[in-house]
Amino acid sequence: MAEETGQLQDSAESTTVVVIGAGPAGMAVATLLRHSGIDCVVLERRSRDHVAQRQRAGIVETRAVRMFDSWGLTDRVLGGVPYDGILEFRVDGRSRLVSDSDGSDGPPARLCPQQVLVQKLTTTYLEDGGDLRFEAADVSLHDLTGDRPTVRYRTADGTPRTITCDFVAGCDGDRGVSRTTVPDGALTTYAFDHGIGWLTVLADAPPPAHPLLAVSREGFAAHFPRGPRSSRYYLQCPPDDDPDAWPDTRVWDALRTRLGDPGLVSGPITDREIFRLRSLVHDPMRYGRLFLVGDAAHIVSPMGGKGMNLALYDADLFARAVRDSVQGDDTALHTYSARCLRRVWNDQEFSHWLTRTLHDAGDAEPFLRNLARARLDRLFTSPAAASAFAELMTGLDPTGDAMAREVPGNLSALGGD
Ligand code: APR
Numbered sequence: 001m002a003e004e005t006g007q008l009q010d011s012a013e014s015t016t017v018v019v020i021g022a023g024p025a026g027m028a029v030a031t032l033l034r035h036s037g038i039d040c041v042v043l044e045r046r047s048r049d050h051v052a053q054r055q056r057a058g059i060v061e062t063r064a065v066r067m068f069d070s071w072g073l074t075d076r077v078l079g080g081v082p083y084d085g086i087l088e089f090r091v092d093g094r095s096r097l098v099s100d101s102d103g104s105d106g107p108p109a110r111l112c113p114q115q116v117l118v119q120k121l122t123t124t125y126l127e128d129g130g131d132l133r134f135e136a137a138d139v140s141l142h143d144l145t146g147d148r149p150t151v152r153y154r155t156a157d158g159t160p161r162t163i164t165c166d167f168v169a170g171c172d173g174d175r176g177v178s179r180t181t182v183p184d185g186a187l188t189t190y191a192f193d194h195g196i197g198w199l200t201v202l203a204d205a206p207p208p209a210h211p212l213l214a215v216s217r218e219g220f221a222a223h224f225p226r227g228p229r230s231s232r233y234y235l236q237c238p239p240d241d242d243p244d245a246w247p248d249t250r251v252w253d254a255l256r257t258r259l260g261d262p263g264l265v266s267g268p269i270t271d272r273e274i275f276r277l278r279s280l281v282h283d284p285m286r287y288g289r290l291f292l293v294g295d296a297a298h299i300v301s302p303m304g305g306k307g308m309n310l311a312l313y314d315a316d317l318f319a320r321a322v323r324d325s326v327q328g329d330d331t332a333l334h335t336y337s338a339r340c341l342r343r344v345w346n347d348q349e350f351s352h353w354l355t356r357t358l359h360d361a362g363d364a365e366p367f368l369r370n371l372a373r374a375r376l377d378r379l380f381t382s383p384a385a386a387s388a389f390a391e392l393m394t395g396l397d398p399t400g401d402a403m404a405r406e407v408p409g410n411l412s413a414l415g416g417d
Pocket of ligand 1: 020021025044171174176294308
């Protein structure tokens with residue numbers, strides 16, 4: 001053991017933060033740290049091409065846009081186009097437009113596909129002199145509760161490497177190594193399976209005028225823009241359904257029926273998969289000097305588009321906390337988990353509410369269907385309900401920024417040391 005430690009010390013590099021994973025969470029953390037002049041090394045298992053092409057979320061919420069604005073980074077990291085905040089609900093073919101404008105000043109949300117954000121964050125980080133290592137294999141985390149954690153990995157050619165650091169940012173998603181390194185019992189996991197499947201289809205077909213969510217007795221469907229000539233569609237299906245059971249003609253027929261649009265223009269389908277809607281929270285989002293960021297700490301059902309935005313929220317809080325810590329103030333590191341989780345549960349509740357409402361309003365048993373339709377009716381007719389919805393869609397609700405100004409009373413109760 002002593003010999004092994006001796007070898008490691010010979011070859012070990014040193015940095016302030018090792019970031020595991022180069023998805024939206026990892027690249028946001030790395031870019032904000034680098035922008036603050038804080039050293040970090042990003043280790044990503046996959047190749048740069050793979051990460052840059054991965055398509056998922058599409059809307060950077062208002063709060064996240066303003067967060068990048070406050071760092072002076074908007075022009076460098078955000079692509080896409082400003083989003084006018086209009087969401088279309090189509091209930092049995094009848095269109096209702098809902099605005100998520102909250103009337104506040106400042107830049108609005110952006111239609112910015114995840115891969116565009118990740119590519120731009122990566123470019124910004126590298127332009128600022130960032131250290132980003134792709135194809136890092138067998139990443140392992142050690143001494144997380146000590147003063148100087150160690151991260152080991154192998155380069156693409158198999159060379160072992162060791163990095164010591166002050167903090168590890170676990171940004172490696174739900175199936176990464178960071179959270180699984182935490183000993184059993186240290187985190188409490190809250191998991192929920194919605195019992196709903198979605199077939200998701202990417203196609204070279206015209207985007208809708210507004211992001212569109214449709215309720216019908218045949219099940220939920222949605223149509224989102226993903227670029228000037230590409231769209232993502234969602235179709236509710238049994239959670240264990242087989243994508244092969246959905247040939248192109250069935251996909252387009254189902255979309256035309258559920259969207260109530262017989263003239264919907266089709267196009268070549270470039271990707272199709274089925275996933276279960278599930279929600280997951282790990283509490284606390286910290287173990288020693290490991291801080292979990294993004295999907296490594298929480299999965300939110302895709303309804304409401306909060307997954308990527310929560311990751312950006314965590315990244316902002318973590319980067320600010322490290323910046324404070326480097327200047328001698330650890331308060332924000334101690335409160336990181338509690339502040340993130342407050343926002344996480346708020347968005348979980350919103351996503352769950354929207355998931356239930358839009359699915360139950362379609363094909364649930366009659367009592368639940370009528371409840372869900374009453375909720376939609378309230379959203380379409382009550383200015384107060386529309387305003388609460390807008391607050392949640394923009395991410396500008398008080399569970400976000402207000403908490404950042406609160407002073408904790410009891411640090412140990414907040415997931416700190
Ligand atoms: N070592 C190094 N990198 C790893 C490892 C590992 N052992 N395991 C996973 N990774 C990398 C993945 O290859 C991926 O690039 O970590 C990254 C995790 O990225 P995401 O899964 O996209 O997670 P996150 O960045 O938290 O995403 C935030 O954006 O679009 C949404 O669905 C996405 O909700 C999620 C959000």
